[in-house]
Amino acid sequence: MLKDITLGQYFPGKSFLHRIDPRTKVISALLYIAAVFLCQSIMSFIILLAVTLAMIAVSGVPVKIIVKGLKPLIFILAFTTIYNVFFYTGDTILFHWKFITIYLEGVVFAVIMGLRIICLLAGSSVLLTYTTSPIMLTDGIERLLSPLNKIKAPVHEFAMMMSIALRFIPTLVEETDKIMSAQKARGADFSSGGLIKRAKALIPVLIPLFISAFRRASDLAVAMECRCYRGGSGRTRMTKTHFGARDAVLFALTIILGVSIVIVNIYLPIWVI
């Protein structure tokens, strides 16, 4: 049951997006997110949608996986869409019955909001999590933040903690599953009673989980010491990433995306929201 959660959903491959420096991808993803929020007219949304679909096609990540990744959003998506359909007021009445009035603008707005959320998640995850292994990602973040070393911020330690946390999520999820089964076999009941009763029922799961997590942490620390880990200084990386032509291309493309969306917003203001 818990195993179905996809975390650190890296999809190995050798596409254009896979081979880009993680630093470029982090910056591009931020620009892309900004672009998503800049979209105001239907034309700019068409551009955004085209770019997002193109990115998915280039990445080689199966659409099925991306759709699966959107599943946790279904509730938010449904809520925003329905809310906007019923409560957005406009000029063109599409449907009227007693106290329910649906306006054309409301439907358009709802669709656009839905698309915005989908693009936001699908686009940024294709740019980052699907095409960048967690280690590369934390490595990229570490290097982007490295100027902070000057003010003695523990950037390397922070990145290491992040990648170890990512590494241990599936292990701990599996362990939680095991402990829950073991407690169920001893007659524990996790699925009945009110909120407080259920929360209390989780205590016998959390305590062994914490103890085991600490044991794992101390084992891992010894294993890391045995593998000569001594912090960030003097450490090299197997995959030396550096900015190349590809990075310039991606960077230019995201800038073009942002600029064209702003231009379209100004000069082709059709169905502006």
Place this chain on the structure above:
Amino acid sequence: MSVPFIKVEDLIFTYDDEDNIDKHYVLKNLSLEIEKGSFVCVLGHNGSGKSTFAKLLNMILTPDSGKIYIDGFDITDPEITENELFEIRRKIGMVFQNPDNQLVATIVEEDVAFGPENLGVEPSEIRRRVDSALETVGMSAYATHAPHRLSGGQKQRVAIAGIIAMEPECIIFDESTAMLDPQGRKEVMNTISKLNREQGITVIHITHNMDEAVKADRVVVINEGEVFLDGTPKEVFSNVAKLRQAGLDVPQVTELFYDLSIHGVDLPSDILCEEEGAEILSAMLKK
């Protein structure tokens, strides 16, 4: 005679008992020499001090007294520099019991690269070492997989690859087969003997499993913090009574032969291999 690769002299390691003021002796006057390129199995029941002994060899723990020489270099010297310490840890790799708790990265090849990265090896050289280490343990096909999707034996082989990539001279396996299923155990044992035979890596294998100990060149039994028995598997396992006294089993065949000879059947006491035992018994029954 040349200097032994590992030389341990009068090693003492204690910890303070929680409710007792007395010191609890884990190791008392342990002395041992291990030759380069040998395959040594360390046996002992729980709490005999065998894991502590392993952790002392690369200075994860520090002994109370006694000397440890690696390649003639005294690692118990309090003046040891950090660089010398890390050089020792590079030379003497260690693989632990739980494969999950040794893997650092979310991708197999990135995990194998962790050791050499810490050593500051050149990126192209790391790539070469990672590929060759994965090749050695037979995990090349899984280079870009996530470790949590692998079986126990496969994870443990990845952990071994992570150590090989540091190009050690000796690898200590601290009950590395204890948590595995029979299939995984077999995979790991094959990898261990391959490393010893083909790459000349000194292997110190700590185990509970007698059938694994039979494969070693030399078996050292540690009991109550001291070397209790030391010799070839045949020599050690022929002391059935002594091993039982130390709370250890012997391979089943050896045990059967021992019990038969107690009851007056004339049989050799140094049979370790089931086929060998079966042949002797059937020859005897035919008479």
